[in-house]
Amino acid sequence: MDAVKTEESGAATQAPGSSPPATGPQDCPTCVRRRIRCDRSLPTCIKCSKKNLVCPGYGPRLRWANGIAVRGHLKGRTTPHIDKPTKATNSSSKVSTSPTSVRSSGTEDTPRPASVTDPFEQTFPDFPDPSTRSRLIDHYDTQIAGLMVWIDSEKNEYRRLVVPLAGQQPVLLLAILAISAQHLAVTTRQETSFPARARDAAVTMISQQIQQVTGKLAAGFDLGSQIDPDTAVWMLASMLTLANYEMSETETGAAAADSHRQAARTLVNALATTNRENNMLFDFLRNQLAIYDILACTTIFGPMSTVEVILPAPDHSNLIFSEFLSLLHRVTIWSRQRHERETSGSFSVADIPISSSDARSGFEQARGSTLMAAGLLGLPRDARRRDFIRIVDVYHHAALLYTYRVLFGGQVEQIEVDASALILFERLNQLEEKSTCMQNLPWPAFVAGTECRDNPERQAFVAKLYADIAQDMGFKYYLGILDFLQDLWASRVTNWTEMARSYEANGKKIVAV
Template sequence: MNTLQSEQAGAATQASASSPPTTGPQGAYWQPPLSPYCPTCVRRRIRCDRSLPKCIKCSKKGLVCPGYGPRLRWANGIAVRGHLKGRTTPHIDKPPPKPSSTASKDSTSPRSATSLEQSSAAQPASIVMFPGFPDPDTKSRLLEHYDKQIAGLMVWIDSERNEYRRLVLPLAEQQPVLLLAILAISAQHLAVTTGKEMSFPARARDAAVTMISKQIRDVTGQLAAGFDLDSQIDPDTAVWMLASMLTLANYEMTETETGAAAADSHRQAARTLVNALATTNRENNALFHFLRNQLSIYDILACTTIFGPLSTVEVILPAPDHSNLIFSEFLSLLHKVTVWSRERHEKESSGIFNLADLPITSADARAGFEQARGSTLMAAGLLELPRDARRRDFVRIVDIYHHAALLYTYRVLFHCQVEPIEVEASAMVLFERLNQLEDKPSCLQNLPWPVFVAGTECCEDPERQAFIARMYTDIAQDMGFKYYLGILRFLQDLWSTKGTPWTELARRYEASGKKIVAV
């Protein structure tokens, strides 16, 4: 596993950038003196006015000001469990250089898991020497399981355009870390869905994290110090690192009911990597753009239920030039609601909140999400879905997210200071659409977040509670992700503590080390 290490922007950071990271026992992080300036101003190389609660220069530019506290970054890769627990990062030789350009072009063409087996005899030394690395037959079976069962769970709609299957899987041939991550999640998913336990997944995960940590440690250090990263990381390296991080985040969700904290560390690492590349010209890569947008979906939805002070800082938003992607406009508006709700909470805690300070009204929110729904349906036309149950279910999914977002907005931003009829209308449609899905197995991966929101709306309704419990049980069992059973435990706790806002209970969970990530 990886650890969090404190990073500071400004002169204090630059002065210490050349020193190795300082960690305490079991990866406890060392915190240098706080910089007097906000990291956004430091990165833009302008003088920060240090206004509270956020600097005026960030406000005028419409930027999210992260304040003046410490920022945490993923680095050094010290394991917190498994056989690597407590160890520092060992020296591991870098993977061999890429094959020739001809081979590289071939690797990006659609290929099946069976074709990957043919190159197993030429595995890099770092993989061949890995203790317990599966034999060629087992490796082929695990890659095929990823191809047939897991890749489809990681996108809105599975199709021949699924880049996890079309591009990421062949890339694993060339990148040992990505191969380990894919084999780990595939073996773990098989163990969960078939009941056959394997010792390989956790060790593969630890090895992959260690190797990623070795690569990213210097990169994040250089970024914190303000150096140009053009010579530090190339597009191919960025792609396999980002693909590995997203895969490992999903792995953690399959392992335990409490895997959110571990998965979240991989999300934070991926966020750090993408933000680092945003300052360079190295992100112009089709697969990187796909993975970046996948991270954006994960990042924005995760932020709705995580409440740490830095949870909404430097979030990966949908790329502006990819506005035609499905749900991109929806996700951007949803994140704005999350940021505004956190600002309201901070002002209320300080006793300075005024309802007139909210940047939008409930009517504005409804209009904004309605427009986003239309944009999503128009963008979905590019998918050319056949006129069957999958097409009808996708339209229902769009409605489900629309009304879930409205209910989320009513609760976290307006604290239900809206007409009760509006709240009940969205709740009714949300439950109706969930119940109307014709082919649930093909769209279960899209349901954890809206089903969570639906679950927060039925504290007084045993019938709806039973429906949500069945939904989350099906999601956990059919997808093979144990973590969703932990979300159900949270909802059952919420239902038993009548009158407690779900956000308050989620904050309590987070304070005790149990993050709620309904993604």
């Protein structure tokens, strides 16, 4: 028999006349996650110790307030924001992370009974009925999940793992329903207030449940194994989904989308030392964030834009575009260093740490690595396979043009620039089924647009391509990038980064992702 028994309140029994033992103010997060009553023993609960689990204690709960909300009632909050601990009661436990709310009762390892009230009904009195909910999830599955990966296949984890996870995590479900409803509104013109309200609720719930991440990190705590892997996964999936939502909502959604990207970056960096072995979904989402983060950094110029960027995980080097993205980010960092030295008047060509020929060789090797890794996908020998090979060429030459302009300036032979521009436009024009690879085109199409200042024919090609991207993907934001390119073509600015910096200074970030 256990040496310590618990009353229904969760406190340890004591001998008559003795003083009450000290207890924690609320159930520990591990017991809450396990849905059992915590004994709240100090310094850590006995139930965690008996199960050889890490008990994180009962300290202040920390909320992530900035880095996510750029609008609504959360706008302007700073992080970390510390909630004062309160004496817990049966109804004061942490918000449930499953669609059905639960309450503390019963004994150890006894599931807590479901609440009669669905938490969504409290947030949304007019929350979609089950059939509408099912239709929105199906739309995400069939129309949106494929837009969020390089190649849509049976191995698309957004469809295979994220959709089932949404059935267990209310925040992720809200994010998916929001982007699905918004996408339907854009593509079918059926306007509704639900997407924005679902987005706001998801952001609020993330802000309430981002415990033990940035706050504890800032306070000097070693997060280690205290961070719940399941929590990290649904939060990261929700942030990436919300970033895509913002891109679909308005032509100026980059700032809001970027706030979600920054929040996701902070989350992943905070968990960098946490053991996440065999967490397939977290690894997938981390690499999805790396793609987004690295490409976004090429056109965002703030002082912190390249700080703590998420890179492809070293042990995932066999993923497609992994080597390419790592090299591209190094080019971006070197280009920012060049700009700083030019601004201070201390730049010398000798400061560039790589030659143009070495850059070409590096990207050529990365192209080969991507094609080899893509072979694992087993694409059939049809138009999709041919188009993917063209997409690899598209990114290769777009990266070379980007490198020539931002890192080497006018120090590369014009014949090299012209050759890559020619192949880039040829490969874009040769795509057989653009509708199946539109999600891959915004960044290289942007680079192509910066290379056709004095060529009206190429300008018309890029303009139509961006209009098609916005229409086929249902993301209005890409029309804003087209506006930027048209301003560039009409101006006398010779370096597109100058105009992009000016746009950013006026609150209009360019994110061609």
